[in-house]
Amino acid sequence: MEYPTRLIENAVNEISKLPGIGKKSALRIVLSILKENEEFTQSIADAIVKLRQETKYCRICHMISDTEDCTCMTPKRDTSIICVVEDTPDIIAIRNTAQFNGMFHVLDGLISPIDGIGPENLNIDSLIRRVNIPENQVKEVILALSSSMEGDTTAFYIAKKLKSFGIKVTTIARGIPVGGELEFTDEITLGRSIVKRVNYEMNED
Amino acid sequence: MEYPTRLIENAVNEISKLPGIGKKSALRIVLSILKENEEFTQSIADAIVKLRQETKYCRICHMISDTEDCTCMTPKRDTSIICVVEDTPDIIAIRNTAQFNGMFHVLDGLISPIDGIGPENLNIDSLIRRVNIPENQVKEVILALSSSMEGDTTAFYIAKKLKSFGIKVTTIARGIPVGGELEFTDEITLGRSIVKRVNYEMNED
Numbered sequence: 001m002e003y004p005t006r007l008i009e010n011a012v013n014e015i016s017k018l019p020g021i022g023k024k025s026a027l028r029i030v031l032s033i034l035k036e037n038e039e040f041t042q043s044i045a046d047a048i049v050k051l052r053q054e055t056k057y058c059r060i061c062h063m064i065s066d067t068e069d070c071t072c073m074t075p076k077r078d079t080s081i082i083c084v085v086e087d088t089p090d091i092i093a094i095r096n097t098a099q100f101n102g103m104f105h106v107l108d109g110l111i112s113p114i115d116g117i118g119p120e121n122l123n124i125d126s127l128i129r130r131v132n133i134p135e136n137q138v139k140e141v142i143l144a145l146s147s148s149m150e151g152d153t154t155a156f157y158i159a160k161k162l163k164s165f166g167i168k169v170t171t172i173a174r175g176i177p178v179g180g181e182l183e184f185t186d187e188i189t190l191g192r193s194i195v196k197r198v199n200y201e202m203n204e205d
Numbered sequence: 206m207e208y209p210t211r212l213i214e215n216a217v218n219e220i221s222k223l224p225g226i227g228k229k230s231a232l233r234i235v236l237s238i239l240k241e242n243e244e245f246t247q248s249i250a251d252a253i254v255k256l257r258q259e260t261k262y263c264r265i266c267h268m269i270s271d272t273e274d275c276t277c278m279t280p281k282r283d284t285s286i287i288c289v290v291e292d293t294p295d296i297i298a299i300r301n302t303a304q305f306n307g308m309f310h311v312l313d314g315l316i317s318p319i320d321g322i323g324p325e326n327l328n329i330d331s332l333i334r335r336v337n338i339p340e341n342q343v344k345e346v347i348l349a350l351s352s353s354m355e356g357d358t359t360a361f362y363i364a365k366k367l368k369s370f371g372i373k374v375t376t377i378a379r380g381i382p383v384g385g386e387l388e389f390t391d392e393i394t395l396g397r398s399i400v401k402r403v404n405y406e407m408n409e410d
Contacts, residue, residue, distance in 0.1 A: 002300060004293060005271045007256050014252035017245070019237045025225055031294055032224045033257055034269065040222070041257040045250035047219035051212050052238055052246040064239065066210045088209060089236055095207060 003027075060130065062106040062123045064088045078102045080139040084127065084158065086110055086151070090144060102142075105130065110150035111157055119157055127158070131165055140168040147174055173198075208232075265335065267311040267328045269293045283307045285344040289332060289363065291315055291356070295349060307347075310335065315355035316362060324362055332363070336370055345373040352379055 003009040016026040058070035081102030091104050107122045131138045145151035159169050175193035176185050208214040213235055221231040263275035286307030296309050312327045336343045350356035364374050380398035381390050
């Protein structure tokens with residue numbers, strides 16, 4: 001595409017580097033920016049620069065935080081259960097369910113030999129250390145990882161490492177999504193959900 | 206939604222002000238930014254601030270330009286035909302067809318009493334001045350405006366203003382889109398295209 005000016009072309013190229021934004025959306029954004037006042041662009045620009053410069057990661061749970069000590073150790077949360085996730089969006093998703101009140105631990109990725117990511121590149125050692133500290137009284141580690149080759153490999157590796165501690169290691173349930181129709185479920189999920197079937201629980205209230 | 210940090214919340218709020226980006230897309234962008242180095246965000250921030258601060262509008266055709274004199278008067282283009290458009294994206298669209306080699310004139314909006322936009326808020330006077338300058342030798346003004354109430358009102362107003370100059374005033378053809386099937390065309394377009402039917406041109410080559 002031919003752009004009217006060099007400034008527009010430059011801005012389109014920069015904005016289209018962001019995920020989910022193509023050249024056409026970027027051009028639409030650029031043309032809308034030109035209709036706003038200068039404070040508008042300055043305020044967006046400041047927010048993204050500050051975001052990148054000032055965001056910290058918690059020393060304990062490795063979650064994105066405003067400070068190096070996040071609220072993960074707050075007494076309101078159950079410190080005896082640690083939910084292990086790949087990345088921060090997973091925490092947001094789990095928090096939004098309002099079904100979990102324990103602690104989190106961000107691995108910052110999954111074991112993936114094809115991408116050159118081994119266990120040493122992830123926050124696994126610090127997880128073991130957290131479990132190892134007696135005051136933490138960790139009773140359970142939940143592996144809330146993706147149902148992929150990498151997720152399964154990482155779960156297996158961590159479960160093996162945690163074996164000697166004699167604590168409960170669980171994984172989130174996999175199966176047919178709530179509201180999902182059987183005939184439209186993919187074969188692998190359906191097959192797995194038959195093999196890993198669970199006892200029927202009758203809700204009598 | 207609950208965001209992990211104040212910085213993320215602020216960045217999500219700022220980014221979701223842009224057109225076509227909701228809170229979810231903004232969060233995806235924010236989390237991807239955190240994985241890039243600081244030059245990445247600085248470069249995007251600079252591009253949008255610079256875009257807004259340095260973009261000029263041509264004094265003659267009012268098109269977005271790097272300088273106050275854009276390339277609209279270049280001898281390569283046919284200066285005797287002026288194509289009047291609402292805004293810059295229309296120029297990009299018309300240029301991409303490679304079917305027009307004349308000049309452009311950006312109105313910067315359409316007459317819309319409901320939004321308080323009258324002819325005096327648009328670049329109509331400067332269009333009349335351009336037509337009035339003998340050296341320009343303007344022979345035709347094409348009204349390439351949207352097929353809406355506002356577009357029709359604006360076209361009518363400009364056509365009336367240009368009447369005394371004795372030049373040709375045309376409007377872009379409206380009808381069934383090329384490749385469009387008759388049965389799926391909306392009633393108004395179809396009705397209009399019957400009323401405004403044209404002589405059949407036989408291409409014998």
